[in-house]
Amino acid sequence: MSDEVAVDIANDADMVPARAQARALALRLGFSRTDATLIATAISEVARNIVVHAGTGRIVMKPLYEQERFGLMVIAADHGPGIQDVDGILQSGYVSPNGLGLGLPGTRRLMDEFEISSEIGTGTTVTLVKWRQRDELEQLRERRRGATQRKG
Ligand SMILES: Nc1ncnc2c1ncn2[C@@H]1O[C@H](COP(=O)(O)OP(=O)(O)OP(=O)(O)O)[C@@H](O)[C@H]1O
């Protein structure tokens, strides 16, 4: 899909284009500026985890189109060492020893869907989704456009 955006992550500077692309895609999908900022913040966290814990990786952002809602999916993947105790890290109250950021638990709270798949020695993939409900007027306009196109 042409709408999909990928940003390679190798150092902190790569967070800048990753954040910018996320904001741009979020605004294109009709998210509020506040939500666009929350999505960019979540991206900063997973990008920083790639840099600090895995070295290099890649972040892919995808628009999701449904009748009643639009979504922005973020897939942050690396071939780093993997995470030992995913459940432990996600448990509420966990604070990482030298943590400076929101960490994964904070990132989870920012987004609507959150999934980690990680295998020791193979790598980690964190998948995040934020949804935006579409209001009825927006859906009605789209149906009308569709009807006009079918006629024309
Ligand atoms: N992509 C990754 N590859 C390997 N280990 C990871 C990865 N992401 C997170 N981890 C492990 O999970 C732990 C928790 O991550 P989390 O982001 O919550 O905290 P942190 O990165 O240690 O600190 P911060 O609060 O600054 O984010 C990390 O300390 C690290 O051991």
Ligand SMILES: [Mg+2]
């Ligand atoms: Mg972190």
